[in-house]
Amino acid sequence: MFLKNTLKFYKLLIFLIFLSFINSSCSRSNNSKKISLASSGKIESLDPARINTIKALQIISSLGDTLYEFSNEGQLVPKLASDMPIFSEDKLTIHINLREDVFFHDGTKFDSNAMKFTINRFKKIGTTNYILGNKIKSIETPSKYKLIIKLNKPSSSIEGLLTSLNLTPLSPEFYKDFNDKFLNDEFVGTGKYILKKFSNDIQILEPNIKYWGRSPINDGINIIGYSNSNSLYGALKSKQVDVLLSNSIDDSQRYKLRSLSENQKIKEGRSAPNEISFISLRTNKKPFNNLNIRRAIAKSLNRELISKKVSYGLREPAKSIVPSKFKKDIIVSWPSYNINEAKNLLRGEGFCDGKILKFPLTYRSNVPTDKLVALAWQQDINSSMEDCIYMEIYGVESTTIYKNLSEGIYTAVILDWIGAYSDPEAYLKPLLSCDKFEKNICIEGQSVFSGSFWASKDVEALFLGSDSNYGMDRLNKLIKIEQIASESIPYIPIWISSQKAWSQKNISMPVFNGGGQIIMSELRHIDE
Amino acid sequence: MNRNFNKTVKYSFIKILLIPISLWIIASLVFLLLRIAPGDPVDAILGSGATLEAREILRNNLGLNESIPIQYLTFLKNLSHFNLGISLSNQEPVMEIIRESLPASIELGLVSFIVAICMGFPIGYIGLKNKDKKLDLVSRIIGISSYAIPPFWGAMMAQLLFSIIIRIFPIGGRFPIFQDQPSVTGFIIIDSILNNNISALIGSLYHIALPALTLGFLLSGIFSRSFRLNLEKSYQSDYVEAAICRGINDKNILLKYALPNSLLPILTLSGVTIASLAGGALLIEITFSWPGIALRLQEAIFQRDYNLVQGIVIVTSFLVVSLNLIVDILIALFDPRIKF
Numbered sequence: 001m002f003l004k005n006t007l008k009f010y011k012l013l014i015f016l017i018f019l020s021f022i023n024s025s026c027s028r029s030n031n032s033k034k035i036s037l038a039s040s041g042k043i044e045s046l047d048p049a050r051i052n053t054i055k056a057l058q059i060i061s062s063l064g065d066t067l068y069e070f071s072n073e074g075q076l077v078p079k080l081a082s083d084m085p086i087f088s089e090d091k092l093t094i095h096i097n098l099r100e101d102v103f104f105h106d107g108t109k110f111d112s113n114a115m116k117f118t119i120n121r122f123k124k125i126g127t128t129n130y131i132l133g134n135k136i137k138s139i140e141t142p143s144k145y146k147l148i149i150k151l152n153k154p155s156s157s158i159e160g161l162l163t164s165l166n167l168t169p170l171s172p173e174f175y176k177d178f179n180d181k182f183l184n185d186e187f188v189g190t191g192k193y194i195l196k197k198f199s200n201d202i203q204i205l206e207p208n209i210k211y212w213g214r215s216p217i218n219d220g221i222n223i224i225g226y227s228n229s230n231s232l233y234g235a236l237k238s239k240q241v242d243v244l245l246s247n248s249i250d251d252s253q254r255y256k257l258r259s260l261s262e263n264q265k266i267k268e269g270r271s272a273p274n275e276i277s278f279i280s281l282r283t284n285k286k287p288f289n290n291l292n293i294r295r296a297i298a299k300s301l302n303r304e305l306i307s308k309k310v311s312y313g314l315r316e317p318a319k320s321i322v323p324s325k326f327k328k329d330i331i332v333s334w335p336s337y338n339i340n341e342a343k344n345l346l347r348g349e350g351f352c353d354g355k356i357l358k359f360p361l362t363y364r365s366n367v368p369t370d371k372l373v374a375l376a377w378q379q380d381i382n383s384s385m386e387d388c389i390y391m392e393i394y395g396v397e398s399t400t401i402y403k404n405l406s407e408g409i410y411t412a413v414i415l416d417w418i419g420a421y422s423d424p425e426a427y428l429k430p431l432l433s434c435d436k437f438e439k440n441i442c443i444e445g446q447s448v449f450s451g452s453f454w455a456s457k458d459v460e461a462l463f464l465g466s467d468s469n470y471g472m473d474r475l476n477k478l479i480k481i482e483q484i485a486s487e488s489i490p491y492i493p494i495w496i497s498s499q500k501a502w503s504q505k506n507i508s509m510p511v512f513n514g515g516g517q518i519i520m521s522e523l524r525h526i527d528e
Numbered sequence: 529m530n531r532n533f534n535k536t537v538k539y540s541f542i543k544i545l546l547i548p549i550s551l552w553i554i555a556s557l558v559f560l561l562l563r564i565a566p567g568d569p570v571d572a573i574l575g576s577g578a579t580l581e582a583r584e585i586l587r588n589n590l591g592l593n594e595s596i597p598i599q600y601l602t603f604l605k606n607l608s609h610f611n612l613g614i615s616l617s618n619q620e621p622v623m624e625i626i627r628e629s630l631p632a633s634i635e636l637g638l639v640s641f642i643v644a645i646c647m648g649f650p651i652g653y654i655g656l657k658n659k660d661k662k663l664d665l666v667s668r669i670i671g672i673s674s675y676a677i678p679p680f681w682g683a684m685m686a687q688l689l690f691s692i693i694i695r696i697f698p699i700g701g702r703f704p705i706f707q708d709q710p711s712v713t714g715f716i717i718i719d720s721i722l723n724n725n726i727s728a729l730i731g732s733l734y735h736i737a738l739p740a741l742t743l744g745f746l747l748s749g750i751f752s753r754s755f756r757l758n759l760e761k762s763y764q765s766d767y768v769e770a771a772i773c774r775g776i777n778d779k780n781i782l783l784k785y786a787l788p789n790s791l792l793p794i795l796t797l798s799g800v801t802i803a804s805l806a807g808g809a810l811l812i813e814i815t816f817s818w819p820g821i822a823l824r825l826q827e828a829i830f831q832r833d834y835n836l837v838q839g840i841v842i843v844t845s846f847l848v849v850s851l852n853l854i855v856d857i858l859i860a861l862f863d864p865r866i867k868f
Contacts, residue, residue: 036705042819042827044618052573127573130582182619199628201819202705222705226817230684234692235699366830399567399832406580444580 033219035523038241040248042200042225045184048168049126057165061517064168064189070422070514074325091154098145102212104171105188112141117172131420154468160423192216192521201225216521245501255312257502269510270498272325277416279492284441284453292345294489298335299342302380310372318496326424334486339384352388362413365395370414405451422515424478432485454490536860543853554845562834569616572831590616612839617831622839631714633820637805639736643744648751656756674749683815686742697738700817704731739816743809758790792863799855807844
């Protein structure tokens with residue numbers, strides 16, 4: 001009797017829960033005009049001075065506008081500026097005219113003071129304010145819609161910096177109490193969307209009906225963060241979200257998504273490649289202080305094989321540390337895979353035939369792809385160069401690696417890099433520049449923080465020269481820098497990746513801008 | 529009874545006095561271990577591309593350039609004023625971050641605990657009532673397999689089956705993204721009831737169902753096995769035999785004689801389970817993207833957010849210590865055999 005009553009209670013409970021879920025599932029369809037977008041992880045902050053994660057940058061690009069942006073062809077295009085920047089003859093002053101029809105989300109008008117406020121705030125509290133370096137001397141606002149930026153020295157990369165999302169203009173009125181501290185959970189900019197709700201894992205964007213340009217063609221974007229790759233994949237597969245935007249999804253799932261898109265069950269959009277994966281070689285100590293050994297190791301890396309094994313061929317093998325779109329497709333070729341040449345080089349240095357070159361390769365244990373790259377390369381070396389090279393692999397958490405890179409702890413380490421702004425310099429300087437060096441060893445500077453400790457007098461001279469050059473002259477100097485590096489091999493490029501997004505069949509294909517951000521305003525339901 | 533009650537009060541008082549000492553030891557250990565761990569918040573925030581100068585400025589701003597003893601003294605001073613500091617990664621008060629994520633973990637923990645009890649007790653009871661029959665074998669298999677299944681695997685399978693294949697549950701999250709989340713206490717189910725918001729209540733139940741059922745199922749085995757064992761022991765006791773001889777019916781024997789005594793050991797087990805759930809169920813929270821305290825702690829560890837890690841550990845330790853004390857007191861009150 002007691003058992004029967006209990007069973008009745010359970011049946012009733014299950015029935016009620018089932019009813020409530022049916023109700024809940026139905027209520028989702030009531031909201032179908034908004035686009036739901038899933039992405040990996042949480043967002044700590046939407047303050048442009050604070051952000052440095054890809055996801056936060058993606059959202060800021062929809063909530064705000066920059067002065068300029070790069071087109072997909074790599075051309076500078078005015079956005080909040082009304083025309084192209086005008087440089088003085090000595091290249092120390094930039095005149096920028098601003099649009100006069102732009103309003104912030106709080107109703108105040110965008111003007112030169114707002115831009116000055118934003119740049120100064122970023123200089124003061126920006127966590128990545130080092131990208132400005134010591135370039136900007138002062139900012140003047142001679143009129144409401146005219147901005148004058150005075151530089152300490154000529155800097156051609158300033159154009160790229162003006163496209164940086166970290167310099168997305170903020171309303172001085174709204175941020176007046178946050179001039180010297182972050183405002184993490186609110187955003188008042190000029191963009192196509194207004195932030196309606198912010199939490200670490202959910203962000204709701206609504207169209208800005210007073211936007212100065214073309215308004216979004218959807219009713220808003222609901223962004224949700226999932227903490228693992230399986231959930232992201234599952235959310236798209238089970239149609240619980242309209243769009244999946246993630247570069248941290250596992251390669252096996254990327255492959256399945258690619259198959260689905262080839263079978264036209266979903267749509268795949270991708271940006272121009274902008275994320276470089278590479279191996280940093282410590283050039284100030286044995287064994288990689290020897291150029292021939294570096295050459296041999298570089299020639300032992302079978303990029304095609306690794307790309308095929310690890311990413312199912314979805315990541316493009318790269319023999320450059322700068323995305324080709326920034327170099328007008330001029331090819332700078334780093335050493336190619338050639339096992340015989342690698343062996344000959346090692347034999348020349350007394351290895352092989354009984355003496356084996358041993359070295360450790362470190363990978364970031366919290367980046368699954370890095371481990372697979374290390375394992376694939378190790379396996380390849382074991383099968384083809386067993387008599388010459390013995391490579392041990394170690395996984396270390398990324399934060400620990402970043403801390404120890406400048407200590408010179410890692411002989412070889414797998415890393416990746418995305419330029420902070422769309423410019424070749426944003427890839428070359430963080431990897432190759434050096435402030436203080438002896439012979440070819442960097443003592444202080446960016447290459448120390450990248451773990452290579454490599455320096456070149458010629459490269460420093462070219463960096464200096466490139467700052468005062470523009471157009472092709474500047475590009476040629478930057479290409480020359482990469483050529484010098486490709487001959488010295490402080491790094492071994494592995495592959496270059498794109499940002500990717502996938503949408504359901506009834507949603508338009510995701511499109512990316514020149515900076516690698518998804519254009520959320522172009523997402524729409526096709527049946528609308 | 530009165531004398532025992534006084535002793536229990538005295539025991540509780542001593543235990544309460546010991547809580548700050550326990551917390552001080554835990555806080556000091558966490559402080560020390562975090563400083564020993566390689567990497568620091570500056571590297572986590574800036575990555576590998578920042579200049580030495582930028583690193584130094586940020587390190588200085590975050591107060592990490594102070595010597596370890598000075599940092600420790602500042603930490604203790606703040607702690608004595610119940611100030612857990614500011615998160616190093618987003619500059620928000622640690623207490624505020626905990627206030628946002630802790631209810632999610634407690635809510636999931638409590639609902640899972642109820643599910644575990646609702647699953648575990650009937651399974652244990654059915655097994656005992658059908659001793660050495662097929663149903664007993666089934667209940668034993670369910671009981672043992674539920675706590676033998678690794679939580680991450682169980683959670684992933686549940687997600688695959690119910691969210692992706694059958695599609696009756698959401699894949700993750702705590703609340704429907706398109707609904708306005710009621711905000712009073714931070715416990716969404718309670719807040720929905722307080723606001724009389726039925727759709728929010730259904731939305732929150734819809735989201736908590738799968739993680740709670742999964743976690744509840746994984747925990748149910750301990751309860752079913754324990755319940756079966758203790759109930760069997762009670763049925764074999766003299767007082768139950770005496771009750772049977774007096775002609776008392778099965779229902780009353782179960783509810784008035786066997787059950788109360790068999791529940792006492794389970795009270796201890798429940799206390800330990802709830803205390804462990806107060807700190808969040810990390811693998812379940814990760815799999816179901818549940819924005820709880822365990823997930824927050826994991827992120828804070830990756831970001832080397834010293835203050836946040838310290839704060840979360842101290843608060844969850846406080847909860848664990850307090851819950852254990854409450855369980856001790858409850859057992860002393862309910863079980864006359866326990867004397868302090």
